[in-house]
Amino acid sequence: ELVAVPQDKIIAVPDDISFDAAASVLLQGLTAHYLTQDSYSIQPGDYVLVHAAAGGVGQLLVQIAKLLGGQVIGLTSSSEKAKAAAQVGADYVFLYEDNWVEQVKEVTKRGADVAYESVGVTLEKSFEAVKTGGTVVFYGMAGGDPAPVDPRMLMDTSKTLTGGDLWNVLVSYEERKVRSQQLFEWISKGQLVLTDPVVFDLKDGTKAHELLESRKSTGKILLRP
Template sequence: MKALYFESFGSSDVLQYGELPEPVIANKELLVQMEYIGLNYADIYRRKGNYHIEKHIPYINGYEGVGTVVEIGTAVAEYEVGDKVLFVDVPFANAELVAVPEEKAIRVPKTIDIQLIASIGLQGLTADFLAHDLGLNGKDENVFVHGISGGVGQILSQMLTADGVKVYGVTSTEEKQQLALNQGAEMVFVRNSGWESEYHSFFDTVYDGVGSTLLESTSLLKNRGKVVFFGMAGGNPPAIDFIQLLSQSKSILTGDLWDYLTSANQRKERSARLFKYFEEEKIVTSPPTIYALKEGKQAHEHLESGKSIGKILLQPS
């Protein structure tokens, strides 16, 4: 099979494309012929050696994608050859064929385009757990989303809006600002435009996947508000004065999707809830940018440039 791989950590220059042995499936696994593979910023960290990557010689990156089942293990009960499945946490995805444990497969509904499914898997399930396990916002509450036009931000903001929450946010350019407004946000600010002083102690919840903005996030909260802290895309968070938070009854909640997506039933229930928003056209995302798998170097560079809007997908030839 053809695969995108690397033999040492480093810049996008380490990426190679060529023939590697096909995976051999276990009795509870599916062999999936990939149609679209999700590229995420974690894959950049893995390529650089800054994030856990499954051992393999050579390294094969990628943990998310959509494809068709072409072979099933002898003990597989829920899937058949020809089924289309999504996965969001299976290693070695940057290849034409991937061995997927049955319990980590998510059946793809026929009501949603396969390319859209590939674009919303990991980010959509992340948004779902942030909104429905951590945020738990009520109707008409005011919330703020850092990076509102990003992969998670676009889905999260529209999910919250569909749930009756009033959503505000910040992004990096006027183009992305307009995108978020078109998707239903109440108000969207451009970063470094001096908007913060007017919104101190205003929001019930701030969703922060940036990290370096955590102190700013706590200042945006009203008393008894909460920050949902879920990532460090912009760097490590600063030191927090918890005595001050205590005096204002402000909270910081954190969570990891993998502590919630723990079984086949969890995947089924959570993905069904996510897909329903799209089936009812309550969420619309930017079209993905698609690269051939052999163009993996260019795809990584595009993601690292910060200029991408929407998901980047890799497509085996």
């Protein structure tokens, strides 16, 4: 019933934000926040390619990119997930089974300005999908390790590869406070909409893991004691 937490690690939850919402948004929301502010600063009019756009971080990336004025292209593994990505604001959604690199080029005419790469094995295609001088932000490898990147390709195409890890950003209480408050403000104003989490009793933790591993979930999965 009680947990001891260092005072500088506590994040105050506003009265109008539920504990379910706070639990759902903080880790993935703070990740999406730094990816769109620090790893690559999205500018109005940018074409933003988001991998796994129906996932937890993906849906938040789509919405934050739209808030910042970007044109968002989502990638998903199924038609059902494509609908979820479109519902949160993706301007275009393509399936991995299709030739999505050519589809991205067709939409943008020049390639995306930035690709948020969380699959890993699709890293090479992400580079193909961004424009000359574009950026690939690598922050996950849910689908497996990426192939090595040839630095000569980066030189020849003037493309940028950057990585990101949340714990290299949230290095102070002030960072955690300011960024969390930004997320809570967007939620309060209805600018950031969270998919209702799927909640399991703690005793049903096995079922929660099975759902997660099935790749059928499109939002956050919570365990409640």
